Amino acid sequence: MNIFAVYKDLVLAQVAALVSEGSLPDGLDTGRLTVEPPRDPSHGDMATNAAMVLAKPAGLKPRDLAERLAARLATISGVTAAEVAGPGFINLRLSAAIWIGCLRDCLRAGPGYGDSRMGNRRKVNVEFVSANPTGPMHVGHARGAVVGDVLAALLEKAGFRVTREYYINDAGAQVDALARAAHARYLQALGRLSDDDLAGMLARKDLEYGGDYLVPVGQALAERVEDQYADAPEAQWLEPVRDLAVEMMLDRIRDDLDALGVRFDVFTSERGLVAAGRVDGTLAWLEEQGLIYTGVLEPPKGKAPEDWEPRPQTLFRATDYGDDVDRPVRKSDGSWTYFAGDMAYHRDKVERGFEELINVFGADHGGYVKRLQAVVKAVSDGRATLDVKLCQLVKLLDRGEPVKMSKRAGTFVTLRDVVDRVGKDVVRFIMLTRKNDASLDFDFAKVTEQSRDNPVWYVQYAHARACSVLRHAGEVFPGRDLSPAALADGPLEVLDAPEDLEVVRVLAGWPRLVESAAEAHEPHRVAYYMAEVAGAFHGLWTKGKDDTELRFLIPEDETRSLARLALVQGVATVIASGLQVFGVQPVEELR
RNA sequence: GCGCCCGUAGCUCAACUGGAUAGAGCAUCCGCCUUCUAAGCGGACGGCUGCAGGUUCAAGUCCUGCCGGGCGCGCCA
Numbered sequence: 308m309n310i311f312a313v314y315k316d317l318v319l320a321q322v323a324a325l326v327s328e329g330s331l332p333d334g335l336d337t338g339r340l341t342v343e344p345p346r347d348p349s350h351g352d353m354a355t356n357a358a359m360v361l362a363k364p365a366g367l368k369p370r371d372l373a374e375r376l377a378a379r380l381a382t383i384s385g386v387t388a389a390e391v392a393g394p395g396f397i398n399l400r401l402s403a404a405i406w407i408g409c410l411r412d413c414l415r416a417g418p419g420y421g422d423s424r425m426g427n428r429r430k431v432n433v434e435f436v437s438a439n440p441t442g443p444m445h446v447g448h449a450r451g452a453v454v455g456d457v458l459a460a461l462l463e464k465a466g467f468r469v470t471r472e473y474y475i476n477d478a479g480a481q482v483d484a485l486a487r488a489a490h491a492r493y494l495q496a497l498g499r500l501s502d503d504d505l506a507g508m509l510a511r512k513d514l515e516y517g518g519d520y521l522v523p524v525g526q527a528l529a530e531r532v533e534d535q536y537a538d539a540p541e542a543q544w545l546e547p548v549r550d551l552a553v554e555m556m557l558d559r560i561r562d563d564l565d566a567l568g569v570r571f572d573v574f575t576s577e578r579g580l581v582a583a584g585r586v587d588g589t590l591a592w593l594e595e596q597g598l599i600y601t602g603v604l605e606p607p608k609g610k611a612p613e614d615w616e617p618r619p620q621t622l623f624r625a626t627d628y629g630d631d632v633d634r635p636v637r638k639s640d641g642s643w644t645y646f647a648g649d650m651a652y653h654r655d656k657v658e659r660g661f662e663e664l665i666n667v668f669g670a671d672h673g674g675y676v677k678r679l680q681a682v683v684k685a686v687s688d689g690r691a692t693l694d695v696k697l698c699q700l701v702k703l704l705d706r707g708e709p710v711k712m713s714k715r716a717g718t719f720v721t722l723r724d725v726v727d728r729v730g731k732d733v734v735r736f737i738m739l740t741r742k743n744d745a746s747l748d749f750d751f752a753k754v755t756e757q758s759r760d761n762p763v764w765y766v767q768y769a770h771a772r773a774c775s776v777l778r779h780a781g782e783v784f785p786g787r788d789l790s791p792a793a794l795a796d797g798p799l800e801v802l803d804a805p806e807d808l809e810v811v812r813v814l815a816g817w818p819r820l821v822e823s824a825a826e827a828h829e830p831h832r833v834a835y836y837m838a839e840v841a842g843a844f845h846g847l848w849t850k851g852k853d854d855t856e857l858r859f860l861i862p863e864d865e866t867r868s869l870a871r872l873a874l875v876q877g878v879a880t881v882i883a884s885g886l887q888v889f890g891v892q893p894v895e896e897l898r
Numbered sequence: 899g900c901g902c903c904c905g906u907a908g909c910u911c912a913a914c915u916g917g918a919u920a921g922a923g924c925a926u927c928c929g930c931c932u933u934c935u936a937a938g939c940g941g942a943c944g945g946c947u948g949c950a951g952g953u954u955c956a957a958g959u960c961c962u963g964c965c966g967g968g969c970g971c972g973c974c975a
Contacts, residue, residue, distance in 0.1 A: 343914065346921085356917060359955060369955060393918045394955055439975060476975055577975095607971050609899025620972070631901055631971085638973040645975050673902050674970035697903070699968085741911075744903060746968085748910075757937045760910090760923055764937080772935060779934055816914090823914050835912065838922085842939095849939035852931075860934050875934095897935075 309423065309818040310409055311353060314383075314399065315342035318355050321379040330375060331365050342399075344816065351388065351398035352406075352812070355380075359395040369395030406808055407799045409815035413877045414795035418884040421821040426467030432656050433459045435667035436564065436571075437474040440556040441485045443520055444563050444722040446701045446749065447669055452722075453738035454698055455667040456569045457830040460888045465825035470661070471571045474652055477553050478577040479645060485556070486549035488516035490536065492525025493548070499537055518719075520559070524552050563723045568731050568890045577648040580655070586643050589651040589686070590636060598624045598685055604632060623650070628681035646678065653679065653693070654686040664693040665828060670744070673697050694828055698743045704750040729755055732891040736763040739834045739889065757897075762838050766882060767894040769841035772848065773879035774895040776859050780872050783860050787869070791880065794873040801870045806850055806857055813843045814877045817884065830888070837885040844878045 319340065325331040340361070345354040358373035365372065373391040380389040380397060388400040413420045435455025438448050459469045476482070491514055494500035509517040528536070528551060536544035557574075564570070580586055593599050602622050606615045622633040623646075636647040656664055664683060668675070676695045683693040703710040703720055712719050726734055728751065737754050740762050741747040757764050780789055802808065817836070824832040851858035859871040883893045 339916085341914095341917085343917090345918075346913085347918070350918075354918085356956095359917080363955075396918065398918095437975095441975095479975065481975055604972050607900070615972075618972085622972095635972060640973080642973090644973065649975095670903075670969055672970085672975090673968095675975095676902070697969085699903085745911080746904095759938075762923090765923095768935085768937070772938090776934055783934085820914075827915065829914095832912095832914075835922090836914095842922085845938060846940085848934080849930080849936080851934070852936085852939080855933075858934065897937075 308409075308412060309822055310405070310815055311342050311344070311819045312822070314353055314401075315340070315355075317383050318342055318357055318376075318380065321376060321383070322357060322361065324379060325376065331361065331367075331372075335361050335364055337361070344812075345396075345398065348809075350392065350396075351390070351400040353399040353401065355397050355399070356395075358391075358397060362395065373397050403803060403808055404800065406811045406815055407802060410799060410802075410811050410873060410877050411795045413814055413817070413880055414791040414873060417791060417880060418887050420880055420884050421817045422464055422466070423818060423822050423825070424466040425822045425825065426462060426465050428466065428468055429663060430661050431459075431462050431467045431469050431663045431665065432472060432659075432661040433462070433469055433665045433667070434472045434474055434656075436560075436569070437476065438560060439476045439481055440553045440560060441481050441516060442518055442556065444560060446703055446720060446722060446725055447698070449567060449722045449725060449734060450698045450701050450738045450743075450747065451667045451669060452564060452567055452569045453735050454696060454743050454830060455665075457735070457739060457833075457889055458665065458667070458696070458828060460890065461821065461825050461830050461833065464821055464888055467663075467825070470573060472573040472575060472656075473571045474649075475553075475557065475574055475576045475578075476645070478581055478643075478648060482549050482553055483545060484515040485521075485552050486545050487541075488514045489521050489524045489528065489552040490541075490544060490548050492521045493528040494525075494537060496522075496525040496529040497534055497537055499534075520556075521552070524555050527551065527555065563721070563726075566723060566726045566731060567734060575652055575655070577645075577652070580648055580651045581643065585655060586647050586651040589654045590647065592654075593623065593650070593685065596685070598627065599636070600624065600633075602633065604635075623678075623682070625678045625681040628684045630677040630681045634678045649679065650682045650686070653682050657683065657687045657691050662687065662691045664691060665696065666693065667696045667698060667743075670697045670699045696743045696828060699741075699746040701738075702746060702748050704748055704753075706752040707750065710751075725749075733763050735889055735891050736766075736834065739831045742829065742831050762834060763891075765845075766837045766841045766886075768897060769844045770879055770882045770886075770893045771895060771897045773844065773875045773882070776875045777872065777879070780860055780868070783862055784865060784868065787865075789869075789872060791876050794869060794876050797869045797873060798866060799870045799873055801867050802874060804857060806847055807871070807874060810843045810847050810874060810878065813840055814881050817881050821888075833885050833888055837882055840878060840881055840885075844875075 319337060326333055340357050342353050342355045345351060358376055359369045362369040362372045370391060373395045377389040377391050377397045380386055380399060385401050385405040386399050387402050390398045392398050433455055436448055436452045438444050459471050462469050491500060491505055491508060495505055508514045590599060600622055601619050603617045603619055620635045621637040623636050625634045634646055636644055638644055680693045683691050710720060733754050737749055753761055759765055820832060820836045824830060859875055861868050886893045
């Protein structure tokens with residue numbers, strides 16, 4: 308339960324009361340009315356801008372309206388003070404009992420605390436990773452994978468029904484190039500191609516993919532078909548070799564994603580869409596809508612492409628839906644462009660009943676966003692929306708020094724390398740310590756360091772510390788039921804110290820944070836919030852060093868101890884809840 | 899040339915979709931361990947939010963124009 312949403316409803320009810328008594332005109336827009344924690348804690352527990360938002364359309368002075376509304380708000384149960392401040396804010400102070408109630412909710416809900424019905428079971432489609440099946444994934448893919456997976460989990464927690472999808476780019480020139488490289492490895496496995504020959508082909512760019520990861524594909528081929536494809540023309544082997552290579556690459560990608568703790572509900576094959584006639588169908592439909600035509604595009608200005616010459620192309624009227632230019636859907640050889648496949652895929656998503664689509668892409672796909680949004684609008688008659696989260700670069704470092712990566716030198720760092728080196732939990736958490744559109748430093752030394760400036764460790768330490776107190780409590784109060792449920796039923800009103808209540812308030816903010824982060828599609832906010840919880844807890848801990856009254860365990864005062872243990876349990880619960888969204892295992896003890 | 903993203907303390911970054919006096923960490927300086935994990939905590943220092951206008955009760959946030967950085971720009975995916 309989001310306590311701020313609860314009080315927003317109460318404020319809205321009082322606004323409605325002012326309307327019905329004639330103090331306010333009917334039909335006011337309350338859409339911009341907010342109830343939120345003030346930045347400055349001295350302003351109270353909650354602040355509302357109601358009077359400022361409503362004053363102008365109501366023809367009133369903000370402060371006058373604020374006074375009238377504040378008088379009513381002061382009568383609401385749980386509100387101990389409602390003061391007008393600044394340009395017309397109303398600051399509310401809530402009784403400690405309200406916050407204690409939040410803590411009880413938290414303990415009873417466990418890691419499910421913060422679950423929301425905001426999404427109202429609406430379907431959301433999150434497409435992410437969608438890495439080409441032409442090789443192993445690198446760290447950049449890891450970021451997209453984590454952002455997508457955790458965004459999906461966050462939306463689920465906020466009450467949406469989420470489908471995680473991966474689009475397989477298995478049509479087009481890239482996978483043909485993969486097939487040729489796999490075939491070379493096959494010849495190598497048969498002993499028909501020397502290492503030098505292979506190196507020569509790579510150097511001449513006759514082969515695009517030279518990584519060792521294709522060696523097993525070549526061997527598998529050699530075992531299955533022996534020398535059947537050795538002297539055969541490309542037309543004979545390209546397809547079967549390609550299919551096997553793609554399948555093996557996908558197996559590896561799935562394994563790597565699994566190691567990172569990422570799973571998908573749906574894999575959609577581009578080739579499959581084409582084969583099923585979905586691309587033809589989509590284009591035919593668009594043509595019926597008058598959205599396909601043959602035309603000649605202007606050259607991009609200022610860029611002066613040397614080989615540019617005007618030629619007629621089959622184009623989609625993306626400009627009708629906000630794109631900058633119309634986009635080609637067919638290549639000159641008659642086959643579909645990549646974009647045509649993506650049009651069919653997004654139409655497919657819409658036809659499966661999704662009206663909220665999210666794609667997680669690398670930042671280099673930024674130029675692709677508008678045309679996809681245009682497609683989504685076109686095929687859904689404007690009902691569906693597409694939000695694209697562009698993930699910036701991950702810079703790999705070690706002790707501040709950039710990790711040099713080169714495919715040729717074999718020093719390329721794959722997703723698997725990183726996961727194997729620091730563990731999936733660290734990778735997942737660190738990937739969320741920046742906004743998706745900001746570049747991110749991933750320093751091998753720092754992310755495993757046990758210090759304040761390693762957010763993973765800092766948060767885990769808080770959780771472990773909380774667990775440590777709870778373990779210790781079992782020894783101090785043997786035989787006592789210290790389960791969260793039992794703690795929740797205790798006389799928590801004794802938590803009257805401002806220092807205690809401050810932490811309780813932070814914990815009570817979790818449901819609100821879940822909703823706002825989910826709405827904004829910004830999972831990184833959860834990381835910052837967890838760091839805040841950890842900081843509040845570490846601070847309270849240390850205060851117990853100076854002031855024994857603030858210690859969690861006071862052997863001679865069992866009542867107070869149990870109440871504080873409830874608070875400690877609350878900290879552990881909220882952190883565990885946040886880590887659950889992240890797909891990270893909470894640590895109960897530091898080694 | 900056009901489009902998208904970004905520009906906030908010396909450094910790395912927040913800022914709850916427009917709220918009050920812009921916040922953390924690192925670095926620097928000063929404090930706190932016979933007591934639940936000091937692997938931590940508290941305090942000080944640090945700002946014309948790139949620049950200039952505009953919108954309004956209110957702008958880091960929205961609009962316009964510049965400056966600077968990244969990405970992209972007709973049959974690659």
